[in-house]
Amino acid sequence: MRILLLSHSFNSLTQRLHVELRERGHEISVELDIHPDVTRESVALYQPDLVIAPFLKRAIPEDVWRNVRCLVVHPGPPGDRGPAALDWAILEGATEWGVTVLQADREFDAGPVWTFRGFPMRRATKSSIYRREVTTGAVEAVLEAIDAIEEGRPTPQPMHVGDPRIRVRGPCRRSDRAIDWQHDTTETVLRKINSADGTPGLVDSLFLQDVRLFDAHEAREISGVPGTVVAQCDGALARATVDGAIWIGHVRQLAPKSLKRSAAKVFAEQAAQLPRRPGCGYAPIQYRERGEVGELQFSFYNGAMATGDCEALLDAYRAALARPTRALLLTGGCDYWSNGIHLAEIEAADSAADESWRNINAIDDLARAIIETTDRLVISVIRGNAGAGGVFLSLAADEVWASDQVVLNPHYKDMGNLFGSEYWTYLLPRRAGAENSERITQCRLPVGVAEAQRLGIVDRVLVSGGCGRESLEELAAAAASDRGFAARLADKKRRRAADEAEKSLQAYRDDELRRMRLNFYGFDPSYHVARYNFIHKVPKSRTPLTIAGHRSRRAAGRPRGMAVPS
The missing domain is CATH 3.40.50.170 (Formyl transferase, N-terminal domain)
Known part of the structure; x- marks a missing residue:
């Protein structure tokens, strides 16, 4: 039809x-x-x-x-x-x-x-x-x-x-979901915030400033005077309820053209005075281990990875490599794997060009660490949608497994003809070939996992029910215990050395960043205009x-x- x-x-x-x-x-x-x-x-x-x-x-x-x-x-x-x-x-x-x-x-x-x-x-x-x-x-x-x-x-x-x-x-009005911090339970507060996340966000106040609240989670083993902010962790603020507390991960001030950002960044001065309470229900990065399989899970709000997020994930990745595992699963969140650099944090920076440069280098550092891992099998597990640099970051692993429910947007050009990095000029052609690489980066259309598998950027499609932790660990354990595992690692090392001898990873990175420097600092403002329009939800004048x-x-x-x- x-x-x-x-x-x-x-x-x-x-x-x-x-x-x-x-x-x-x-x-x-x-x-x-x-x-x-x-x-x-x-x-x-x-x-x-x-x-x-x-x-x-x-x-x-x-x-x-x-x-x-x-x-x-x-x-x-x-x-x-x-x-x-x-x-x-x-x-x-x-x-x-x-x-x-x-x-x-x-x-x-x-x-x-x-x-x-x-x-x-x-x-x-x-x-x-x-x-x-x-x-x-x-x-x-x-x-x-x-x-x-x-x-x-x-x-x-x-x-x-x-x-x-x-x-x-x-319509659901502001008064319909107003929070009464002196009487509402944690469950009630979560329902109210969840009902407005991500549009329009629940209107409330923090530190006497009107804001919209997003990204709420139940806080464990935290309490205090209802309505007061009592702790901080990983960019979130904990606010007490009558029977516990909730984490507020992101806020947007009601001032014109304000941006949705990490709550602890928006209120940095106040957050610095609060005790840090890790392990109490808010952890964008977590590591688990079962037998010879490690799992590094990262779940960043809306899939956006700020400079600090990339640096923290790289530290966690290096810590995971210190563990005696044979396979390492990189599982993004159930809603998003990754959408690449954090455009809102870039928009909020004093210099958008400088923060863009820091952010792309931070995510490149992470991609390079994954590419250079030759002592174990690394698997990207895409359980939620992925876009732009997030898709290409997944290709740094040895295998890419993806849920049959996700959509990939493996292109950058809609963001003002952004060239992109994450070593895609190395990773994509060796997986998909030159012809498919051109098609993937130029067509600007969403791709389903069946098509992604045909194109060579997904290795295994996980059907409904196959994304649970036990299923993933069993699949990874089977791959790590295969009789040909040692030979596979040896071949991986040989190929990495041969690729490096032909053209170094640094050369690929330099070539990509040379193009991106023009996007960030050049005379053509297309990237900055497109980013502004995207972040501020400027209505499109045409399809x-x-x-x-x-x-x-x-x-x-x-x-x-x-x-x-x-």
Whole structure:
């Protein structure tokens, strides 16, 4: 089918649908919902068989949905209506939730229902549940609806007035989730913050300054006067509740153009006066060991790795190498593996160019340490989405294992034609070959793990259930105990020495950083403009041609009118 994805932004769900639908042979193009007239124009240009709206903030124009079938993804069960479905579900402590695919109609979120997928709720942030359970359920439901359409199965079922499942909820307001620090329990505070993370963030105050709170976790073995900040650790601040405490990892001040940053960096002076309490529930970097398998887990908020994060992870990596293991798993977080350098910290620096330079060198140091490890098997385990330098960092390991639920964005160019480093000019061609390397870095499209495996940048696809710690440790232990393990390590050393003799890692790094220095310090400001627009969420004025194929190809023919739904 020819399918148009109409979305407010090219977010994680839209990217995942883009990947899954292309993988199944559908012709896909994307239009960002910038203006109703732009939507009308895109439909006229592309003449799709079907419009799918994974993420919208307003209704599809009536003249569009009357002339072409439009499916809308709603992150709630049938009958749930309103713009804050997931917010309310978390805030009210729902134990079960789901995703509905319905057909666009006159009333928002009220059209006939095609399919539904339910799931149990976790104690997690809204953004985490959206990226994982909602996205997985939405993909399954959309694919089922498309199968029904292609096979001519029964049409969707309308929900009639009076149906007991219908529940209309308005936006979740600031007052709905205001924290009462003198009475709210830890569980209640977590629900309130989680319901607003990552947009818009819960409004509260810290040290008499109004802020939005993000990245909250239960603090263990910490208490104090309710509402007071009592400890700090790894960039987070611990704030006491009536029955314990929570860690607040990130905040954003309400001042115009303020940035979401580590709480202890925003309040550095106050944090310096607080006791440090490691091992009490907030630890972005953790190391575990089982037999001959070590696991270095790192989970940085939104996958962004600041200079200090890279340095801390390098220290932890070197400490892991001192352990007598034969295999080392590098497991990123369940939401993100890594998205490379920390653009918000760079934007907040006195000199964005200088901080960009420090950050890229810090992540390069980490990549080099992984590449030069020849005494054991190193495996990157990608359980969450990865982008830009994060993808190429994973290639520094001997093997890359990735969940079948993730999306990779192995390119830098959308960030103002950033050249990129992390030794990608060495790592990518030796894995994918010259032709695939060119395709990967130039196409600027999201890649699913099946395609990534065909391209050579993923070695093992982990199907659902295969990302648990025990499963990963068993797979790594089996690889480390293989009869050919010693020969594999010997071959690894020989190849590294041969590669170094042909062209040193330092030469690759120098070449990459020479190009990046121009991005950071040169006369072309494209990187700085793109970074600013990304961090401050400046709305796009048009859909990038890299995803809007109908605008670059003028819909490739098919001279006919708009398809009429049955």
